[in-house]
Amino acid sequence: MFVQNESKLIGSVAKESGIPIKTIRYYEELGLLKTMGRTEGGYRLFSADVFTRLNFIKRAQNLGMSLSEIREFLEVHDQGDLPCDQVQEKLRDKLVDIDRQIQQLQILKQELERLLVRGQVLPENSAATICPIIEQI
Known part of the structure; x- marks a missing residue:
């Protein structure tokens, strides 16, 4: 189990999720993922909830949703609504x-x-x- 305040380096997120770093960067660029910031070396840091978002993105894609549609869903979620x-x-x-x-x-x-x-x-x-x-x- 993850500690809520635990941050994950992008490489660790990629390894644990099985999603390539390049894809994670692309999702961030599209606004599907948000970083907690960066390390002194410039590596992206993500909170542990990144895995929930990545699972949602992949499942929605498998159901035929576009990344644009998924972004809309996540924006509603980020505003506190389902x-x-x-x-x-x-x-x-x-x-x-x-x-x-x-x-x-x-x-x-x-x-x-x-x-x-x-x-x-x-x-x-x-x-x-x-x-x-x-x-x-």
């Missing part, structure tokens, strides 16, 4: 997008199946044709 209403709205939007993508993929699947069936009988080789399977309308 961003659950905003998260639910974004999750609903993601479901609509997924349904649209599924529909587009089903259409693409049907088109590919149709091309494969038609492509079983290929015409003679022609210099004006690259592959009739793809070129047929």
Whole structure:
């Protein structure tokens, strides 16, 4: 368990979280993470809650959230509120997008199946044709 006042060097955060230093720096640049300051040598220092934020960021990304959306959630959290209403709205939007993508993929699947069936009988080789399977309308 971490002591609340315990600070972590960026290298330690990277090692313990499995997230590269470069990514942690990028998250800080985007405002997703905040440092407690720097060491005399210029290394970033983070509080132990950085792991909670990193876990939230990764989980939200795995659910299809953009870093911009995640930043909005974290800003609400940093103001002392839970961003659950905003998260639910974004999750609903993601479901609509997924349904649209599924529909587009089903259409693409049907088109590919149709091309494969038609492509079983290929015409003679022609210099004006690259592959009739793809070129047929």
